[in-house]
Amino acid sequence: MVDIAIVDYGMGNLRSVQQAVHKVAPDASVSVTDDSQVVGDAKRVIFPGQGAMPDCMRELDARGLRQAVLDAARNKPFLGICIGLQMLFEHSAEGNVPGLGVLPGEVVRFASELRDAQGNKLKVPHMGWNQVHHGDHVLWNGIAQDARFYFVHSYYVRPSDVSLVQATSDYPQPFVCAAARDNLFAVQFHPEKSAAAGLHLLQNFINWNPA
Amino acid sequence: MLAKRIIPCLDVTAGRVVKGVSFVKLRDAGDPVEIARRYDDQGADELTFLDITASSDDRGIIFRIIEQVASQVFIPLTVGGGVREVQDVRNLLNAGADKVSINTSAVTNPQLVADAASRYGSQCIVVAIDAKQVQPGKWEVFTHGGRKATGLDTVEWAKKMQLLGAGEILLTSMDQDGQKKGFDLALTRAVTDALEIPVIASGGVGNLQHLADGVKIGGADAVLAASIFHFGEYTVQQAKQFMAQQGIEVRL
Numbered sequence: 170m171v172d173i174a175i176v177d178y179g180m181g182n183l184r185s186v187q188q189a190v191h192k193v194a195p196d197a198s199v200s201v202t203d204d205s206q207v208v209g210d211a212k213r214v215i216f217p218g219q220g221a222m223p224d225c226m227r228e229l230d231a232r233g234l235r236q237a238v239l240d241a242a243r244n245k246p247f248l249g250i251c252i253g254l255q256m257l258f259e260h261s262a263e264g265n266v267p268g269l270g271v272l273p274g275e276v277v278r279f280a281s282e283l284r285d286a287q288g289n290k291l292k293v294p295h296m297g298w299n300q301v302h303h304g305d306h307v308l309w310n311g312i313a314q315d316a317r318f319y320f321v322h323s324y325y326v327r328p329s330d331v332s333l334v335q336a337t338s339d340y341p342q343p344f345v346c347a348a349a350r351d352n353l354f355a356v357q358f359h360p361e362k363s364a365a366a367g368l369h370l371l372q373n374f375i376n377w378n379p380a
Numbered sequence: 381m382l383a384k385r386i387i388p389c390l391d392v393t394a395g396r397v398v399k400g401v402s403f404v405k406l407r408d409a410g411d412p413v414e415i416a417r418r419y420d421d422q423g424a425d426e427l428t429f430l431d432i433t434a435s436s437d438d439r440g441i442i443f444r445i446i447e448q449v450a451s452q453v454f455i456p457l458t459v460g461g462g463v464r465e466v467q468d469v470r471n472l473l474n475a476g477a478d479k480v481s482i483n484t485s486a487v488t489n490p491q492l493v494a495d496a497a498s499r500y501g502s503q504c505i506v507v508a509i510d511a512k513q514v515q516p517g518k519w520e521v522f523t524h525g526g527r528k529a530t531g532l533d534t535v536e537w538a539k540k541m542q543l544l545g546a547g548e549i550l551l552t553s554m555d556q557d558g559q560k561k562g563f564d565l566a567l568t569r570a571v572t573d574a575l576e577i578p579v580i581a582s583g584g585v586g587n588l589q590h591l592a593d594g595v596k597i598g599g600a601d602a603v604l605a606a607s608i609f610h611f612g613e614y615t616v617q618q619a620k621q622f623m624a625q626q627g628i629e630v631r632l
Contacts, residue, residue, distance in 0.1 A: 182473040182500070188451050220501035281576065285381065292578045292601055294503060294547060298383045298425055298631040317383060317631045319456060321503045321547070339381055362456050362478060364420070 172197040173375070174211035176238060176253075178228045179203065180220045186250065189361035190215070193372040205237035213375070214241040216355075218252025222276065222324070223264030225252050235269070242271045242353050248374045249355030254348065255326055257355055263324050272348060274328035285341050294323045295340050301358070303336040303347065308354050308373045316366040318358035320346070325357060352379040383631040384595045385425035385602035386619055387458075387580060388609045390415060393432045395441045399558075399607045409610035413448045419609065420453040422616035425631055427453070428481070428550070428604060431461030432525070443475040450476025458506055460550075464489075469496045473504065481550055483508040484523040487530050487537075490544055497545025506580075507546040509534060511567055512554040519553075519567050526554045534567065535574050542577050549575065550604065553583040560586025560607070568598030580604050588614060588622040595628050 173190060177183055183201050190199050200207055208214055216238060218225050229235055241247050242257065249257055258268045261276035268276065283291035298317040303309045325344040328334060335354070336347035346357040354374065360367035390397045390412055397415050398406040409415065416427055427449070431442040439462065446459055459472045460481025469480045486493050486507050497505045510526050511519040511534040519534035538549050551571050553564035563581045572579040581600035585591060585608055594603040608614050620630040 180501075182478070182504070184474060184476050185450065185454075185478060188476065189454055191451075192454065219503055289599070290573070291382070293576055294578070295382065296503070296548065296578050297385050297602070299381065320382075321456075341381065362454060364455050368454060 170210045170212070171200040171207065172211070173199045173213045173215060174208045175199065175201045175215045175217065176208055176234060177201045177203045178225065178232050178234055180218060180225050180228055180252070182219075183217055185359075185361045186215060186217050189368060189371055190375070193368050194375045197375065203232045203234065205234050208234065208237040208241055211241075211245070213246040213248075214238075215248045215250065216242075216253035216256075217250040218256060220252065221263060222252055222255055222261045222268070223266045225256060226266055226268070229256070239269060239271065242269070245352055246374065246377050246379060247353045249353070250361070251322060251357060251359060254355035254357050255324060257348075257353070258326055258328070261324065271353070272328060272333055272350065273330050274326060274333075276324050276326050278324050279340065283341060291340060294321055296321045299338045299340065299358075301336050301338055301346060304334070306335045306349055306354070308349070308370060308377060309335075310373055312366055312369050318360065318363040318366055320358045322357060381629050383425070383629045384600075384623065386591065386616055386623075386630070387426045387428050387602055387604045388419045388424050388616060389428045389430065389582070389604045389606045391430045391432050391606065392442060392445060395445065397610065398432070399610055412445045413452070415610070416449045416453050419616055420455060423620060423631065424455065424616045425602070426456040426458060428458040428460070430481070431459070433461070443471065446472065446475040446477055460506070460508055465492065466495050466499060469500060469505075473500060479504045479506050479548070481506040481508045483510065486541060487521065487523050487532065490540070493541060493546055494544040497547070502545045502547035505546050506548045506550050507541040508550040508552065509538060509541075510552050510554050513564065513567070517566065517570070519570070522554055535570050538571050539574055542575050546577060548578045548580065550580045550582055556584025557582075559584050562586065562590040563594045563598055563600075563603075565593060565598040568594060568600050572599040572601070578602060588619050591619055592623050592626045592628060595623070596626065
């Protein structure tokens with residue numbers, strides 16, 4: 170039984186996540202795995218993702234990981250990252266596909282032709298370091314209000330229950346960049362690529378013991 | 381709001397960081413892992429590594445460097461140079477790169493950009509374009525380290541790369557590179573205005589005002605520089621403070 174399972178459903182590169190976890194928890198046993206048994210037995214689960222959501226959903230199912238992810242999301246410390254946040258919702262406009270439906274709400278695309286207050290064009294994907302306005306969830310402990318995290322995405326989540334929202338960012342309108350419920354916490358940005366603030370969040374996750 | 385990014389660029393050959401003038405006359409700048417750590421400490425937003433190794437015998441060196449950097453530095457890493465097939469993209473991502481930059485092969489085989497983007501996601505595919513002015517308001521794409529003309533118009537080429545799935549464009553002015561006279565701002569503006577995806581301005585930075593101009597006048601989403609950081613003229617932190625004083629949003 171490993172301390173931390175990083176769910177690998179074949180979409181891109183999980184090495185960054187693994188290395189960042191190793192940095193904050195050098196003594197923890199960590200497995201990057203596509204084995205549902207390992208995910209089921211792990212004490213904590215990290216659910217990353219990159220690429221397009223329809224591909225991610227398809228690959229998750231192709232490896233028979235859906236049920237293990239659903240179970241983990243309901244009963245142990247669980248951290249979703251990027252597409253791993255988006256997949257938790259009911260539906261995505263990207264490819265018009267259903268998600269896992271763990272959280273109520275949908276995933277939508279940033280509008281095209283966005284402009285900032287000075288009239289400059291805002292690019293999509295939203296790529297780079299943006300400020301995160303966060304609430305008082307324990308995973309934010311020690312992280313400054315409006316700390317910057319690294320984002321790269323074209324879609325964002327719209328929870329239908331506002332009590333799920335744990336952080337927002339602005340591009341240029343506010344959008345939800347962290348959602349949580351019970352044992353589950355998920356973020357749109359990449360903590361593994363967000364320097365000290367990101368490592369701090371991962372450290373908080375490793376230490377988290379939700380009731 | 382989203383910060384404009386400052387990206388130090390490390391040209392690597394035979395395991396060392398070097399810097400040339402207009403792609404020739406190389407000068408040693410030090411050990412890549414050490415330099416990467418220094419820039420991370422200074423607050424660099426990303427790092428770009430370009431493997432300029434001529435001989436394929438030495439291709440393994442870049443993987444070892446990236447592996448070492450990725451275990452110590454937790455910001456996005458882009459790696460380019462000699463990427464010819466999807467397997468090269470995969471190998472670099474596995475070594476710890478977050479994005480892979482494709483230059484010459486995008487021209488000789490545009491399908492590579494499409495294939496790599498659909499396999500690994502647009503977020504990790506950067507297309508690097510080396511452009512040279514051919515008449516006012518017109519720039520041609522060059523490949524093979526700037527030696528070979530392609531006949532392609534830079535703005536049209538950048539749009540095609542966006543369509544095929546590039547997540548970002550790294551735009552280098554061959555005319556300005558190594559000259560320390562500033563970016564080609566008209567080129568930068570022409571490309572960034574034509575695209576939805578972010579554009580990184582590159583080539584020609586000699587002082588901090590040049591970085592600020594790249595964003596304010598050129599409209600770049602990120603600015604890349606090498607020698608002003610390598611040889612200790614400025615730190616990344618100084619660059620950011622300077623840009624912040626000019627009203628540019630940066631991560632301090």
